[in-house]
Structure formats: C-alpha cells, structure tokens
Amino acid sequence: MKNKFSLFIIVIFLSFCFVVFYKGLNNSNTYTPKVDEKKKIPTFKAKDFDSDNYINSDKIFDEKIFYIVNIWASWCVPCRAEHPLLMQLSNNQSIKLIGLNYRDNFNNAKKFINEFGNPYSRILIDKDGTLGIEFGAYGVPETFLIDKNKNIIKKFVGPINQKIVNDIKSIIK
C-alpha cells in the first residue's frame, strides 16, 4: 500500500501546485511598493528653489498642520494633469504643500510654475533624485500626505485625481 500512499501525496501536491500557478497567472508581475505603512518623514537637507539656500527638514515641516509632499518635474506630462488639483488643495488652510522638483532644469521648472501657478508654500530641488528616494519614491509624479505628527500616512503613486483630493480633504478637516 506504500504505492497508494505516495500516489495520494503526489496528487495532493500536484493539485496544490496547479491552483497556485493558476492564481499566480492573474497576479500582476510588476511590483509596486506597499503604500499603507505608517512611517516618519526622513530627516534631510535640501536646497530651496527660490532662495538657493539649504534648509533642514525640521525647518520645512515646522508647523503643526498637515503637509503634502508632491514630487513633480517640468518634463513630466501627468504632472500637468494633476496640477490644477494641487492648486485646489493649496487653498485649504489646514494643509501646506511642499514641492519636490525632481531631476529637473531650473529654468524649465520656473517656466512651469509661472505658467501653471504655484500651489507650493515651498519648493525643494532634487537634482539627482536622491531626495525622492528618501521618501521611498521611484518615479514621478508621487504624492505623500503627512499628518501633524510628521508621519507619512498616505502615499499616491501617479497623478492624483478628484477622488484622492476629496479623500485628503476629509482627512485634514
């Protein structure tokens, strides 16, 4: 009966593999890092867009309100789509927007801001992309919602839409 037993084990094992592979087909094989874990904002020093001086992160996030960190660039097409929504958010008193100008040319970035408006209370320059990495970003646009205790509570990969804006508005009330 040893044969029957090993046959049974093999059948169970094969069925298990079949189910796993079948389910695996439907999973995407591209990877997006998890967006739901609460993390403290990184400490860093960055160059200010307007004054050209270096500022510490604790000076940037000095008030006890909500912050949004938005990674953008003049060469990034979806950034233009989300820009009006950022302008909308900037009118809200309980939140301040910090822009991270990612791997961009200064003049092009200035043109972008002049043309489409400036929703940011401050813009930081991230010429080599390393500041974005400190936030766990890997592309552009990406947006982070930071609460009063300096925790990153939400992360949005890709351009934000009206639904996301509504979500944010309800959180920051």
Add this chain to the structure above:
Amino acid sequence: MLANQIGYYSLILGLLLSVLLCGVSIKDLTRSSKQINQNVLSLSFLQLVFVTVSFLSLILSFINSDFSNETVFNNSHTTKPLFYKISGTWGNHEGSLLLWLLVLTLFIFLFLIKSREQPKKYRILTLLFQQVIIIGFFLFVLMTSNPFNYLFPIPTEGLGLNPILQDPALAIHPPILYLGYVGTSIIFSSSLAAVTQNYISKEWGQHIKKWVLVSWIFLTIGIMLGSIWAYYELGWGGFWFWDPVENISLMPWLTLTALLHCIVVLERRATLTSWVVILSITTFTLSMCGTFLVRSGILNSVHTFANDPARGIFILIFLFVLIVLSVGIFFIFHKENNKNSNNFFWLSRETSILINNWFMMYFLSVVLIGTVYPIFLDVISSEKISVGPPFYQKLIVPFLIPFLLFMSLGPRLKWIKSKIENKNSLIITFLISVLLAFFIIKNLNTNLLFYTVLVSAAFFLFFTTLKELFIKKFNNVSQTISHFGFSLLILSILFNSILSSEIITNIKVGEKYNYSNGEIFFKGIEERKESNFNSIIASFKIKDKNGKTIKLKPEIRIYNQPVTITSEADIKTTLLEDKFLVMNLVKGNEYFNIRYQVKPFMVWIWISVLLLSLGGLMSLFKRKI
C-alpha cells in the same frame, strides 16, 4: 501573402496528420508483424514535411518583410539586415513555437528510422506519446499563437525587433537550445512507452542513451551560447545572472546529466529502473514547466516573452495533462525490480553515481525552489520577495566542494565492489592541490579558508582527470574529458570572479584617467551611419603598469525602429584574460560614463564547456565503432 496561406494550411494538415497517425499506428499495434507498417513511417515523414513547409513559409514572409502577417509586422523592419530578418523568425513567441513543432516532429521521425531493431510495440507507443505532445502544441499554436494572422490594411513598415537581439550568438541560440530542450520530449515519450511494455532494461538503456547524449550535448552548447550572448551583448561583463529564464534552461540540464549517469548504471547492472523513468519524465516536465513560466507572464524577467494569461492557462493545463498522464502510467504499469542487485556496496561505482544524482537533485531543488517560490509566496500571502544570485550562490557553492571530491574518486571505483587503488598517488595529488590552492589564494587577499578549500577540490578533480588522460586509460576517455572540462569550468569561474577588476568613471574627450594599474586615455569619437542605426564610436588607449597599450573602441548605437539606444562593448580576448570596455551617455553632458574591466580566464569558461560537450560527443560516436 501566399506564403501566409501555405504556412497556415500546412499547420492544419500537420494536425490532421497527427490524428491520422494515431489511428494508423494504433491499428498497427494489433497487427502481428514484427516491423512497423511502412505507412506509419511515411506519415511521420509527411508530418515533418508539413511543419518544415510552415516554418519555411514564415521565414519567407520575414525575408520579404510581408507585413500583412501580424508576426512579421510585430517583429521585423525593412531595414533589418537579411541575416536578422531570418533569425527574427524564431526570436518571437509564435515563431519559436514553430521551432518547437519542428524539433518535435523531426525527433520522432529520426527515432522511428533509427530504432528498427527495437520492439515494434515500443516504437509505436513512443510515437503515440510523442503525438500527444505534438497535438497539444498544434492546438496551442492554432488556438492562441498563430504565426499567420492577417493584418488589414497592410502596414508599410514593421515595429522592428529589439536591437539587443540582433546578434549572431543569439540568432543561433534558440535552434541549438531547442534541439536539446525540446529533444527531451523523445526521452519522455520513449520511457513512457518502455514502462508500458516493461522494457526498462539493459537493452533499452543502451538504445536510449544516444538520445540522452544528443539532447544533452545540444542543451549544453545552447546554454553556453546564451551565456556568450549575455556576456558580449548585455554590456556589463556578466554571463550568468540566475535569471528565471536562464534557470529554466539549467533545470532540464541538471536532470539530464543525472539521467545520463543513471543510464550507465542501467546498462551495466539493470537496476535503478524506477529512478530512470522518474528522471526521464521529470526532464521533459521541467522543459514544459519552463515554457509555461516564460510565456505566461507569471514571472518578471528581462528575457520573458509578452505577457498573455490566455496562453498561460493553455500551457498550464497542457503541462498538467502530461504530468497526470505520465504519473498515471508510471503507477499503473511500472513493475519494481525484485532482484537483490538493488542494494549497492558502499564503495562502488554505482554508489558514486547515486551520490552524483543526490547532489544533482539538490542543485535542481535549489534552482527550482528559488525560481518558483516567489510565485507561491505571492499567491498565498501577497508578500513579494526577490530571489537572486546571492541565494543560489550561498546554497550551491559550498556543496560543490564535496561534489568535486566525489567526482574525482567515483570514476576510479569498479562496479559492484571496489577498493581504492593507488591510495598513495591520490593522497599526493590531494596534497599538491591543497598547497597550490593555498599558495594562490594567500596572494590574493580574499576569503582565505573557504576559497582555498573550494579551489583545492577543483584542482584535485583537475589533476586526477589530467593524470588519467596522460596515463592513456582509453577505456573511458569521453567521461574523463567531460569531467576534466567540468573541473576547468569551476576553476575558470572561480579565478575569473576572484581576479576580475573594474573601473567606473566619467570621462570627457581628450581626458586621461589614472588608476592604480595604469591610465585610460579617451582619444576621440567618430560618428557613423549604418542601415538601421547611427553610431558613435569612441577610441580609447589604455596603458597598463608595464607600459603595454591596447586600443579599445566601444560604441553607442542609436537605432531608428524602435528608437533604442544600446551600448556595444569592445572586448579584447586573449587566452589569459579579456579586456572589456563599455561606454554610456550621460544625460545632458559632454561626459561619457565608461566601465573598464579586466577579466582573467574568461575564454576558458567557454573552452571548458566545449570540452564538457566534447566528452559527450565522443561517447556518442564511440558506440558506432
């Protein structure tokens, strides 16, 4: 246009022939004649002809840049050189499946011709099992991956082929690899047939060994070609990345090597019958499983074909049908060998072959688990992890030490019961290996103990096999050459990885860069136009500490369809070392980023794999004498 029609209908006819062949051969099973009905052979040949015609039609469509054919449109371009238009035929999913069918039908026909002295029922059953596989692939092609789909209106230009794939090594890599990889199908079919006939015996072992050897040789060389391509084309001097697609070609190779060794035991002692059957089934199953993993989009890799879950489901079901069929036949028909010859004396050649299989199965499990575990984890717990080179190296490299030692001692043992002869010379060889290894490693400032042991083991195999070659023990030259080739492979890989050095820097035209062993001088650049790309060719003069200079000319190519930028390394190869220089643009800059590598013994890696296959080739032809 016409080629499209011919190609498509040839496939349909091929499928119909499969059904006809099954019918005719089943009828022939019941006939009492000793030889197969000539019709069966003719039909099998006809099937091969139809598949060949279909394949040639696709090639013709590629040559003519017939963009009414969807596959040609997706994968070719009018400005592609002729050689790459032709090789583009099998460089895509649909065309490569035609290559699968070609090898499947070719091998069964050759099998029928070359097995006339074999029992008739066994031959017919082999044909039938192979037809199951062939029908499956015909259906797969016709239902999900038709190479002859029409496009209307007819585009004037194609989407081109990735320029990285336009390389001679990569052009011949699929056909050679498939002859090995798909060739394992015949071993699968014939072992299933032999099981039903209770024919797993010495005679069967002798007969099937040629097929195992042929598959094994092609698979070895096919894998080597893939590595050579990666080394020359992918630009960073690596030749094996433990990428899923590479692993998938390696797994059948591991089982096939184990099978090759077991067949030797089967021939001599008529034992290990169950294990031989299991290995035969497993090898082709791994090939099919690999096809599934690569073509379904379930894995993330540089090499995977386009993602298409519908295809994935078909292959998955097909794969499991084959597994259920083979497992079923094994359990129903296989009769255990009751003789006492099933027990081996601990010091014998049979045992050393068992030990070889033990290690091979371990290596297989490492590669298999490493490749598929992320899929299982993702499905079960939605956690995503990556399994890369560090995993494989940590689990495989330490086990190479005992493996190499067993490889040195095993072949010296006699069958059934043995003593170790010439103990003294063995001990002396061992001591010399250790001393040599120690002396070398000490001068290289690396992880002393581990590498010394590993290199000693490799040297031990190296010297023992070298000695056998010189003492003219010609009764087993082919095996000695292969084992010697393997020791050379391990030594080349080890010393290459320990001794390689690299410099990465940004440099401008006219600049000189000084490093610890010399200087690099960026002389200038020259621009050139070819039929489907523009290139920037740089001139570098590199002077080493001894004042010797070499000139290297890496290239950056800008292809026009699709728009891609590639870096072509310039590599100067000598027996001693490869000097490797590759260049990249730095965005918005007059600087170029260069990587200069000195890689000792690189060419010996390829030479040793050729030696490995040479041993197999010699064994194949030895039978004919």
Add this chain to the structure above:
Amino acid sequence: MKILKILIVLFLVTNFSELSSDETNDVLKNKILKNIRCLICQGQSVYDSESEFASSIKLIVDRKINEGLKEKQIYQFLREKYGDWVIYDPKLNINTYILWLLPLLLFFFGGAIIFRKLSN
C-alpha cells in the same frame, strides 16, 4: 609533472598579484549594487541598469558608504523604503524559512534514502 606544477605556480603568482581589485569601497559598492533590484526595469539589478532610478540609487549607496553605514544597514534602509522585493538576497524571516530550508531538507532526505539503500 612536478616541474610543470612549479612553473604554473610561479606564473600565476607573478602575473596576478598586480590584478588586485581597486579600493575596497568600490568593491563593496558594486557588491551592494548587484544586490539591489531596479524598480522600474524588468529583472535587472541597479548595477546593470542605466535608468534614472538606478543612478539615483547609486548616488545614495555611495553616500551611505561614505557615512560609514555597513552593508546590512544599507539593505535595511532600502527595505524600509521599498519593501523586501528590492533586495535580491532574501532575508531569512518568517516568509522565507521554507525557501532557505526546503532544499537542505531535501538534501538530507536524499541522503537518508541512499543510506538505506546502501546498508540493507
């Protein structure tokens, strides 16, 4: 035979003592970069990739090495930002026990089978 061996040794020693790798920092950096997965390219390591993300990571790793961080700490830093998937060497934790241990278990299992076959 003996003379051949002495010649080989001398040859190797004299020719390859100068081919030692560059500064240890560079070696360490490359080792780390080969172990990091490029997030936006399919199946390439950061070392092999020329993408923008890869070049940013290379700068960060450089910085962290200069700040004195050890190899494991750099991996931990990246794991916190991007998850375990970004490192090629799977950490031994509850998710990967089976991954690391199953091959070894199978090895011992195979050894047991052979041992039984021999001692009967």
